[in-house]
Amino acid sequence: MTDVQKGATTGSHHTHTDPEMHHPSWRRVARVLGVTAVLTGLAWMADGWVYAHWYDPKVYDRDWGRLLRIIGFLGTWLALAVAIALQEGAEPARRVLAKRRASLLFWSAALGGLVAEVGKLVIRRERPEPNDGVHAFRDWADRTWSSAGLAMPSSHTLVAFAGAAMLARLYPRARWVGYALAVGCGLTRVMARAHFLSDVVLAAGLGWAVAAVLVRRWPIQEPRT
Numbered sequence: 323m324t325d326v327q328k329g330a331t332t333g334s335h336h337t338h339t340d341p342e343m344h345h346p347s348w349r350r351v352a353r354v355l356g357v358t359a360v361l362t363g364l365a366w367m368a369d370g371w372v373y374a375h376w377y378d379p380k381v382y383d384r385d386w387g388r389l390l391r392i393i394g395f396l397g398t399w400l401a402l403a404v405a406i407a408l409q410e411g412a413e414p415a416r417r418v419l420a421k422r423r424a425s426l427l428f429w430s431a432a433l434g435g436l437v438a439e440v441g442k443l444v445i446r447r448e449r450p451e452p453n454d455g456v457h458a459f460r461d462w463a464d465r466t467w468s469s470a471g472l473a474m475p476s477s478h479t480l481v482a483f484a485g486a487a488m489l490a491r492l493y494p495r496a497r498w499v500g501y502a503l504a505v506g507c508g509l510t511r512v513m514a515r516a517h518f519l520s521d522v523v524l525a526a527g528l529g530w531a532v533a534a535v536l537v538r539r540w541p542i543q544e545p546r547t
Contacts, residue, residue, distance in 0.1 A: 345541055346534040354534070358527025365520035366457075373455035378513040387513075390506035394478025399431035399485040406492070426540060427488050430533045434484025435477055437528055442472035449473040451515040475525035476517045479508035483529025491533065491542055504529070 365372075381387040392398050403424040411420030446460045448471055460472065482504035490497030508522035 351534050362524045365523040369518040372519045381513045390510045393503045393507040394482040403428035430488035431481050431485035434480040434529050434532045438477040438480040441475045442469040445474045447474040474521045476521040479522045479525035480529045482507040483526045484532040487530045487533035
């Protein structure tokens with residue numbers, strides 16, 4: 323086999339991916355949301371126990387804790403998006419595609435944050451620590467349009483998972499890196515008593531769904547080599 327043939331074979335193998343990865347079906351999205359609802363319900367029942375037994379007040383005093391927290395910071399995903407646009411758009415012929423891929427990453431995380439804020443205003447469950455680990459809900463008449471002090475779903479976790487889910491679609495072989503960091507982000511929010519476990523579980527599923535809906539509207543096209 324010639325070098326050209328080898329390159330063609332390698333290239334075709336490299337671009338072969340699961341269609342569901344780049345264009346998930348609505349059925350799959352619905353299935354994931356259904357599983358998320360069930361897991362959120364189970365986590366809800368475990369919230370009190372987890373609050374009482376899984377607490378580290380100094381989690382964000384440690385380097386690894388701060389690292390995991392900023393995975394839920396939109397600025398982190400903006401920086402990654404810029405890096406992708408610069409690296410993949412080095413060749414003029416690939417700049418349009420590079421901008422699309424970078425935009426998908428940023429907007430997935432950004433829309434994840436927006437979904438979290440809207441969810442908080444709708445669900446209106448307060449943070450655990452001010453209520454000693456008891457589920458408490460804010461009255462609709464009390465600061466109707468302010469999400470301050472509300473916790474469900476977790477904004478940090480939803481941003482982290484929306485970004486990680488999109489990153490997994492852009493770079494499937496590295497998907498577990500992003501997901502591992504997103505899981506860590508969510509767990510530190512629970513350890514810091516900023517959120518109940520169910521806040522984090524709901525956010526994780528919604529984050530995945532945000533990325534899935536985005537790629538259905540703006541499909542990812544892998545750059546050809």
